Amino acid sequence: MNHIAALAGRSPTPWPRKRSGGAAAPRSRSLLLCMASLLAVLAFFYFSYARVSTSLLRGSLEAAAPRPSRCEPRVRALGQRFLSYVPHSGFSNQLSEFKNAIVAAAVLNRTLVVPPVLDHHAVALGSCPKFRVLDGGEIRLAVWESAVELLRTGRYVSMADIIDISSLVSSSMIRTIDFRVFASIWCGVNIDLACNNGATGESPLFASLKQCGSFLSGFSGNVDECLYSVDEDCRSTVWTYQNGNDGELDSFQPDEQLKRKKKLTYVRRRRDLYKALGPGSQADSATLLAFGSLFTSAYKGSQLYFDIHEAPKDQRIQSIIEKIEFLPFVPQILSAGKEFALTTIKAPFVCAQLRLLDGQFKNHWKTTFLTLKEKVESLRQNGPLPIHIFVMTDLPEGNWSKTYLGDLAGDVDNFKLHFLQEEDELVIRTAKELANGGHGLRVGFVPNSFARMDKLKKQCAPRKLADVLLYIEEVICSCASLGFVGTAGSTIAESIESMRKHDVCSS
Structure with a gap:
């Protein structure tokens, strides 16, 4: 503001004066000075208005999407620490990620948020071998919006509606919570309304869900004791457990030609999941630990991202790894x-x-x-x-x-x-049986305070057959x-x- 005021008080550079003398010259100088002063005053008010308007706009956006200092009391009251991740690509890849997420949740002693089955290639990660993948926040938000769209269009099917994890949950080998229950509690919205009203993405309900998804995707940054987003991906990290090689370089690195062509600076290191994100870490205190993709596959003698396939020093984790080697359909x-x-x-x-x-x-x-x-x-x-x-x-x-x-x-x-x-009768009949079965909402953690479960089961049953x-x-x-x-x-x-x-x- 002071800078603009100083500009207003500064004499403008005079225009060239007429060489022909006479009484018109003083009048011209006076007219020019008046015009310059008027322009300076107008400029002062214009820039002042623009600055105030921008400040007000920024303030309104911040008010609309506040950055909390901690989780809402309703979330903290659950007494649970959660782990989420983002499924993507085809079903087989999504199932592979689901298994990795089960292991990660067990290692870190967290309740796994069970996601929906996304449409084939509704969200694509990109290419890990070519070091060209979506960043964690981007893919988390893309999956969140895809999940909400499945709810809105009546096509939501949980991974637990298709894959039978009842024995894992009943034996307390893992703890799970359905995404719909999790989103209802965390975002403070009635997901059952989202399932039933077919409202557009512009409705207040979906606006609230979108805002909540943006926060949980990590776009507002990490929030102490509330959210920690894991942004290390397959370009920089291979997660391990009790391998004794924490911090070592992985055998697969970008080659020099790729580094020069893509201007890459990535270095892939093997990191112990428990040491990096478990007790004593910044991530451990967060109520929600939000991963991006957990997809992995073998490549050039290494795993692209997740390399926990045995845990001989931890019998509990070893039992889970053996159990999930094969997860049957329902x-x-x-x-x-x-x-x-x-x-x-x-x-x-x-x-x-x-x-x-x-x-x-x-x-x-x-x-x-x-x-x-x-x-x-x-x-x-x-x-x-x-x-x-x-x-x-x-x-x-x-x-x-x-x-x-x-x-x-x-x-x-x-x-x-x-x-x-x-269109065969057997396929249609099975899809109807799955819709009525509602396995996803019948397994996993549901807080005693969550009173809408019966309504959620009824309203969120798929309107369109899976x-x-x-x-x-x-x-x-x-x-x-x-x-x-x-x-x-x-x-x-x-x-x-x-x-x-x-x-x-x-x-």
Whole structure:
């Protein structure tokens, strides 16, 4: 302000004066001085108004989204410390993250916030090997908004609605809380209204949820004893536990060419999860510990982010790791898959899981079909005909012509193909049973003060049936007594192999 006042009092640089003398010159100088003074006064009021307006606007925004010094009393009163993370990409990747989150929550003695199952690739992390991923705050907010959208459109399905974790929770191996219960308490809103009214994102309810999501994503920074956001990601960190290599460089680092091309400064270190975020750390006092992605995979002899696959020095954690090696689907899905195998196929069969259209797989049709052809020819030479084949593929049937699938479908004397579709009665019936089952809201921590559970179960039951086709197909493939042919590198194939290893079909 003083700076502007000083400018107003300063004499302006005079315009060039006329060289012709006379009485007009003094009058011109006076007129110019008056005009300059008027402009200076107008400038003073303009900049003063702009500065005051900006200050008021900033103040109103801060009032709308305050940065709390601690958690709301209702949150602190729960007596729980929570851990959240963000699922992303396809279902198999989301399940892998869920398992890692269970381990992390157990190591850090926290209650795990169980998220929804997101639509396939609704949120993508990016590429860890190329050091090009979303920052923690960005991906946390993207997942939060996706979860709220699932609530708004009546398509919300919890991971615990699909994967059976009841034995883990009932045995107190882990503690969990459903995201809907967690958000209701933490954000102070009636999630059951969000599930039922179909309001737009501009409504006050959704505005409150968005504001709460922004805070929990860490955009306001960490808040002592309330929120700690874990912003270390796969570009800088590999989480370990009791490996004795805390702080050491990981074997996988960005190569020099990538560093120069992308101007990277990242150095990947192996860090002990318990030492970094457990007792005695700044993070330990926070009511909520918010991770970003917890997805990991093997790459160049290392794990991209999470490398806790055994804990021989901690029997409790070791038991949990062994328990979650295989997490089954809920009973309704298992029953549906077995029913199809027994009552529709009604014969020994081989399963072919052919991923042909997504990502890297669209470039490997020849290899994928060759593996299946070798398996089928072996069966044709040694077994009774026709050979029953259950086909699980993302290639629409209308596009099977001029492919090996088309050849199999046309040879009705030697092969009988079976497949399942979204509109089949079995799929629709199973989706309805899942909606009525509400497993996600029946397991986990619910505070005694939370009086809306019955209403939440009723209002948040999906209005649109969940897409359960993939899960039923995986169970059917686990029942294939003549063998299984999966697409190399597919996480879906890995999931089916795990189910077959644990003999799900006969259990």
